Amino acid sequence: LPDQSFLTGVNSAYNFIEFDGTDQYIDCGDIDEMDGVAKITVMGWAKRLESNDRITFEKSTGLNDRVGLNLDIDGVLYANVGTGSGGAWAYASLSGTDWNHIAMVYDGTQADNATRLNLYINGVKQSSNYGNTIPATTASTSGTFKIGRAINSSGHSSTGSVGSVNIFNKALSEIEVNAIYTLGRHGNLLDSYSDNLLGYWAM
DSSP: OOOOGGGTTOOGGGOOEEEESSSOOEEOOOOGGGTTOSEEEEEEEEEESSTTOOEEEEEEEETTEEEEEEEOTTSEEEEEEOOSSSOOEEEEEOOSSSOEEEEEEEETTSSSHHHHEEEEETTEEOOOEEESOOOSSOOOOOOEEEESBSTTOGGGBOEEEEEEEEEESSOOOHHHHHHHHHHOTTOOOHHHHGGGEEEEEOO
């Protein structure tokens, strides 16, 4: 595991953790239930320190082998579902330094990109654009799920704050995504969503 001494003394009442953009991230381990699946939802709260900073939570071993969310330095939010041999993604604009609830809902059983992968910002479904064909299942990888680092690279570390990151083993509905957003960073998901949670990091 990386040096996580920066977590010491974090005040849990604020429900977020700050990253410095160099070597700080949380390694949540290899979550096998994210491998080779047709449905998954990843979401969390993100706040850049500067408008061109990066905030990431994803499971990956590299650029083409990943599943997760990347609020990137170009002012764009990406949902990545790499196949192992190539990348595929949805994207929508998101700039600024405010707190935002970001979510990706993936359902590989659907017919086309627009129904297989959708992005949500603050509970609202976005009119996403797409790069390549969204696959029918996620890749099977030995990569670990990291909060604060993309494509397993120190050059893609997060700068800013993250709160309440969650993974679900289903494609949540628009109503469900909005309801979780409405709970806010301090909301407790365990009462209503524990049956479908693969991971819940309240920070």
